[in-house]
Amino acid sequence: xxxxxxxxxxxxxxxxxxxxxxxxxxxxxxxxxxxxxxxxxxxxxxxxxxxxxxxxxxxxxxxxxxxxxxxxxxxxxxxxxxxxxxxxxxxxxxxxxxxxxxxxxxxxxxxxxxxxxxxxxxxxxxxxxxxxxxxxxxxxxxxxxxxxxxxxxxxxxxxxxxxxxxxxxxxxxxxxxxxxxxxxxxxxxxxxxxxxxxxxxxxxxxxxxxxxxxxxxxxxxxxxxxxxxxxxxxxxxxxxxxxxxxxxxxxxxxxxxxxxxxxxxxxxxxxxxxxxxxxxxxxxxxxxxxxxxxxxxxxxxxxxxxxxxxxxxxxxxx
Amino acid sequence: xxxxxxxxxxxxxxxxxxxxxxxxxxxxxxxxxxxxxxxxxxxxxxxxxxxxxxxxxxxxxxxxxxxxxxxxxxxxxxxxxxxxxxxxxxxxxxxxxxxxxxxxxxxxxxxxxxxxxxxxxxxxxxxxxxxxxxxxxxxxxxxxxxxxxxxxxxxxxxxxxxxxxxxxxxxxxxxxxxxxxxxxxxxxxxxxxxxxxxxxxxxxxxxxxxxxxxxxxxxxxxxxxxxxxxxxxxxxxxxxxxxxxxxxxxxxxxxxxxxxxxxxxxxxxxxxxxxxxxxxxxxxxxxxxxxx
Numbered sequence: 083x084x085x086x087x088x089x090x091x092x093x094x095x096x097x098x099x100x101x102x103x104x105x106x107x108x109x110x111x112x113x114x115x116x117x118x119x120x121x122x123x124x125x126x127x128x129x130x131x132x133x134x135x136x137x138x139x140x141x142x143x144x145x146x147x148x149x150x151x152x153x154x155x156x157x158x159x160x161x162x163x164x165x166x167x168x169x170x171x172x173x174x175x176x177x178x179x180x181x182x183x184x185x186x187x188x189x190x191x192x193x194x195x196x197x198x199x200x201x202x203x204x205x206x207x208x209x210x211x212x213x214x215x216x217x218x219x220x221x222x223x224x225x226x227x228x229x230x231x232x233x234x235x236x237x238x239x240x241x242x243x244x245x246x247x248x249x250x251x252x253x254x255x256x257x258x259x260x261x262x263x264x265x266x267x268x269x270x271x272x273x274x275x276x277x278x279x280x281x282x283x284x285x286x287x288x289x290x291x292x293x294x295x296x297x298x299x300x301x302x303x304x305x306x307x308x309x310x311x312x313x314x315x316x317x318x319x320x321x322x323x324x325x326x327x328x329x330x331x332x333x334x335x336x337x338x339x340x341x342x343x344x345x346x347x348x349x350x351x352x353x354x355x356x357x358x359x360x361x362x363x364x365x366x367x368x369x370x371x372x373x374x375x376x377x378x379x380x381x382x383x384x385x386x387x388x389x390x391x392x393x394x395x396x397x398x399x400x
Numbered sequence: 401x402x403x404x405x406x407x408x409x410x411x412x413x414x415x416x417x418x419x420x421x422x423x424x425x426x427x428x429x430x431x432x433x434x435x436x437x438x439x440x441x442x443x444x445x446x447x448x449x450x451x452x453x454x455x456x457x458x459x460x461x462x463x464x465x466x467x468x469x470x471x472x473x474x475x476x477x478x479x480x481x482x483x484x485x486x487x488x489x490x491x492x493x494x495x496x497x498x499x500x501x502x503x504x505x506x507x508x509x510x511x512x513x514x515x516x517x518x519x520x521x522x523x524x525x526x527x528x529x530x531x532x533x534x535x536x537x538x539x540x541x542x543x544x545x546x547x548x549x550x551x552x553x554x555x556x557x558x559x560x561x562x563x564x565x566x567x568x569x570x571x572x573x574x575x576x577x578x579x580x581x582x583x584x585x586x587x588x589x590x591x592x593x594x595x596x597x598x599x600x601x602x603x604x605x606x607x608x609x610x611x612x613x614x615x616x617x618x619x620x621x622x623x624x625x626x627x628x629x630x631x632x633x634x635x636x637x638x639x640x641x642x643x644x645x646x647x648x649x650x651x652x653x654x655x656x657x658x659x660x661x662x663x664x665x666x667x668x669x670x671x672x673x674x675x676x677x678x679x680x681x682x683x684x685x686x687x688x689x690x691x692x
Contacts, residue, residue, distance in 0.1 A: 105506055111580035112499035116511065119496030119550055126531070126547050127518040133527035147530070192423075195416055204417070210678050211424045217670050218431070219609035221627045222663050225634030226430050229659065236433065239448040274427065302409050334525075335612055339635055353525070360526040361616050373524025381521045 137371035150367075157371035166355070174351040174376075177332050180265045182325050185272060190318055192273055193280035194310065198302070209281075212274025224339035227267050228254060254340060257348040264336065264349075279321065280314055287313035319395045327387030331380045352376045431671070438462070438664045442657035461661035470621070470629055471662065478626040482607040485545050489603040490596065492550045493558055498584050500555075501562035502570075519552045532617055543617035544610070544625070551606075554599055561595035562588060597680050608670065626666050633662050 106113070132147075137157055139150040161167055192212070199205040215223070230237050233250035241247045253259045291309045300308060334353040341349035352372060360369030392398035405413070432452075437445050441456030449455050465471055499505055500512060522528070528547065537543040565588055573583040589596070611627035618624060 102506060105504065109499075109502075109505055109580070112502060112505055115495045115580070115584070116499045119492050119555070120511070120514070122492055122546075122550050123515060123518055125535070126528075126549070127522065130523035130527035130531045131521070132523070133531055134523040136527065136530070195420060198413070198416055199420070200413070208420050208424050210675060211427050213678055214431075214674060215427060217605055217609075217674060218667060219611070219627055219630075221609075221611055221630045221634060222667055225630070225659065225663060226434065228635060230430070234446065234448055236448065236451075270427070270430075273423075301406065302412070339631070356525050357616075361529055366526055366530065370524060370526040373526055377522055377524050384520055 134370055134374045134377075136367050137374045139367060141367040141370070143366075153367075157368050158375060160368060161372050161375065166350070169347070170350060170352050170355055171330075173348060174330050174332050174353075177261060177264060177337075177351055178329050180261055181268050182329070184265055185269050185276065186322065186325060188269060189273055189276035190280055190314075193277035193284060193314075194306070196277065196281060197284045197310070209274065212277070214274070215271045216275040218271075220335050220339065223267065223271060224336060227263060227340065231263065254342070255344050257345045260341065260345045260349040263340065267336075280317060283314040283317040284310065316395050320391055323387045323391040323395075324384075327384035328380065329383060330376065431667075434660050434663050438660035440660075445660075446656055461657040462665075464658045465661045465665055468658075470624075471626070471665070473622060474624050474626040474629040475665075477623060478608065480541070481544050481610070481625055482604050484541075485607040486600060486603045488545055488549050489551070489554075490599060493555050493599060494584075494589070494596075496550060496555050497558035498562055498588060499580075501559045501565075503567070515552050515555060529616060538617055539619050539623070541623060544607075544613050547613065551603075554602060558592075558595055558599060561592060565591055594680070597677075601677055601680055605670065630662060630666050634659055 136147050136150065138152060138154060139147070140153050141147070141150045196205055196208060199208070229235055231253035232238070233252060237253070238247075238250040242250065251259070253263060287309065291313070292305060295305045295309050330352070332351045332353060334351070334357050337349055337351060337354045338357060341354065353376065356369045356373045356376075359365045360373070388398045433450070436452065436454045437450050438461055439454040439457050439459070440450045441458060442461075444450050444455035496515070500508055500515075502508075532538055532543050532547060537546060569587055569591075570583055573587050578586065609627060611625065611631060614623075614625050614628050615631070618628075
């Protein structure tokens with residue numbers, strides 16, 4: 083689309099020099115508007131990318147990023163050789179892997195079940211309720227998790243009452259429970275919200291396909307298999323691939339609110355480690371290296387996932 | 401479709417309705433539990449006698465919350481961060497989205513790539529943190545307003561919306577002699593209220609719930625937003641209780657009863673406006689999805 087308009091303006095200004103400059107002058111207010119956002123991205127996004135260079139330096143706050151001495155890859159080597167390297171990598175991967183294999187299919191299934199509802203009002207009421215957790219602050223959610231899972235909290239009371247356990251479980255102190263709590267609460271938080279995009283895809287399916295299926299004698303089950311699922315498959319695939327692309331991108335927020343030294347063994351992920359050692363203990367260069375390592379891995383995974391998505395589903399992020 | 405349902409379908413439909421009702425119950429129950437606990441007697445909560453209805457109905461916890469000066473101060477701070485932060489977000493996002501929605505802007509694809517790249521790659525937490533310190537924003541209100549002033553994703557959503565405005569309207573503005581700033585203010589923005597509503601809600605909820613930036617950038621307690629005070633009440637005190645094993649002393653009882661009331665006070669604004677605005681939230685996700 084850009085090509086014909088360019089040629090058109092070129093012929094219009096034939097004879098005059100630099101049509102590009104003329105267009106830019108004509109659009110000067112647009113560039114003026116762009117200036118503050120561009121400055122924002124330069125100062126708050128690109129400058130820290132440059133600042134990530136301290137990963138290769140022995141950062142000294144008095145010398146600044148510019149003048150601190152270079153030390154090459156020493157910070158990275160220190161990280162790869164440390165005993166917590168594999169632990170962090172494993173925890174980061176498992177945390178998002180379990181989230182993916184549980185929350186992702188559950189969201190698709192939830193959307194499909196909602197789609198089968200015939201009473202409009204009931205459907206929209208359930209949707210409204212299911213999106214609600216998405217808007218509750220993480221602090222409040224974690225406060226509730228802590229309260230519900232403590233000995234004497236409602237979960238333990240329920241388990242004792244049913245008789246599954248004989249004494250209360252210290253859920254947040256036992257490392258083996260951390261991932262279940264993380265994923266379970268994640269399911270509660272995001273099931274409804276994640277289903278929106280599938281519901282959008284479902285509403286985009288041409289109704290005549292269903293009518294044709296009914297004429298062919300297909301029941302609801304057959305319609306689901308032959309019309310509904312193929313209809314949302316592209317959306318499901320793109321989101322699946324993108325989710326795989328963010329497998330090592332686990333946020334620190336929920337974890338730092340819930341973990342404690344007794345659960346580090348399963349709960350500590352790369353980003354929480356960076357927060358703890360970097361911000362709290364001011365070990366800047368080393369944790370900048372750890373963070374940069376994570377950023378590069380995330381970006382690489384996403385690029386690969388995007389390429390696979392483009393080849394297999396014809397749609398991609400860029 | 402007035403097709404007669406088979407027995408299997410009827411069973412499925414009933415089970416589906418039951419299942420989704422149970423799901424809704426599970427989505428709502430935690431908030432309901434917090435609500436009834438906030439009106440309940442602290443002893444009843446501690447001995448898990450509260451399940452569906454308040455036990456020993458009283459307002460004591462709310463009295464404690466309303467007497468707590470730090471909660472009021474933090475509430476005021478949060479209102480400021482939501483108001484000022486959202487205003488900055490909206491202005492900057494619009495300034496970025498509008499020019500990039502125009503078809504004839506030279507360098508547009510470069511600027512888009514420049515912005516989109518930040519969605520997928522970042523320098524990481526530590527360089528961002530040092531950047532804020534270097535800029536002299538540390539321990540000031542600006543530290544919560546400026547970093548994150550534009551969400552690249554929201555900018556793209558807004559741009560997608562602007563692209564849907566007919567060119568002829570903008571051209572007619574040009575013919576009337578309006579410059580791009582006037583066109584944006586007089587023609588484009590009045591037509592873009594739905595997307596502006598969505599953006600306002602996304603950004604405002606984000607500020608309301610935000611706490612991490614405040615935690616790492618603020619030291620002066622008088623600047624704390626509500627969520628940080630909540631964190632002290634809900635998370636740090638519980639963690640101490642949990643680890644020290646204190647369960648019966650007076651401090652514990654007070655923190656126990658005040659906890660639920662604080663959650664309600666801090667979440668009420670969202671719970672009240674949410675049912676009216678949720679369709680806009682959903683619309684926002686849809687506009688974003690179209691791009692992909």
